[in-house]
Amino acid sequence: MGLYHEKSRKLQDRFDTRRLADRIEERIVHDRIDDGDRAFIEARDMFFIATVDEDGQPQCSYKGGEPGFVRVLDERTIAFPIYNGNGMYLTAGNLLSTNKVGLLFIDFEGRKRMRLNGSASVDDNDPLLADYPEAQLIVRVAATEVFPNCPRYIHEYRLVSRSRFVPKAECETPVPAWKRSEWAHDVLPEDDPANDPSREVIPRG
Template sequence: MSDIYHDGSRQLQDEFDTRRLADRLDEAIVQDSILPSDREFIERLDMFFIATVDERGQVNCSYKAGEPGFVRVLDEHTLAFPSYDGNGMYLSMGNILRTRQVGMLFIDFENQKRMRLNGEATLHRDDPLMAEYPEAQFIVRVRAREVFANCPRYIHKMKLVQRSRFVPQQDCPTPVPGWKKGEWVADALPADDPAHDKSREIIDR
């Protein structure tokens, strides 16, 4: 048995008579390692959701995306992904610096499948993987604590139309998001922000 449940979980399990079911699921599907089938699933996806928390218990949830395989499974306990330029707020990454706790949700909408991975994350600015991710600011490594498949019954079936043009590519300048060219933010941009490069393509989305 893992320690995935706390008093709040148990209170609701008892109220709805699901404690036995919850314990059975914990025994049957919750693990602390990434199986080969989990690795195949994770490494073919192009997005995931990540939840983090700060020292005050304030939660943040974010969407991360890249090319298929941008999340790498390094071994049975560890995965890694790049952190690219965003809006400069560093809400998720700042939380990781403080508490290291993350919850990751991987969803394949087309095949209606999902899995969760909870664990402890760290940021690495000189990680060997940096060379493999153009324009990455640093690499996030996650040590898995709980890994488990999730019931897919409520996943809407959707198909990919187009991947974001903002995902960095090797030897291809990344476009500048239109909001960074607004007068309201011009004097607040970092000195090395690509928005200062007048040769960069500007697109709104």
């Protein structure tokens, strides 16, 4: 199956871009992660991820961590952790249902971006869990399409600070204030860190 489907082709023909689209697919879309792709992915501290459930309903999520939290395991596979969150498991649940995934990596300072599409697996017993403090799951993605995107509409941003909620081995992770709120605290899982009264609480998150 190619990158384009019937409706994509219809729009390409409507705007006379079929030749350009074919050239882009031929020249820059590939199914392997090369050294340049690896360097770009592993330098990122965030990405966006799109998934779909069994009924075709989409979800889009932001995932953040320290640079290198997404690992390139080989020329066809990446991996990243799922940390403690809001308990909805929309992304992970969709991956377990349909396994189809699209990732978008953006360098806002350098104004570059890359897409990676593929099939995902989710594991709560993956050996990589030992490398990610407080991670609950590991997602591995087998890449089917990897390609850069035109950067012209990327706004240039500068990093101010990284989230203190990203778990680190050398310090205790604070908990978000909303998990101590009246509407949430009584339905938290028993092992949620927010149940520990000694944990630092910070408002944002």
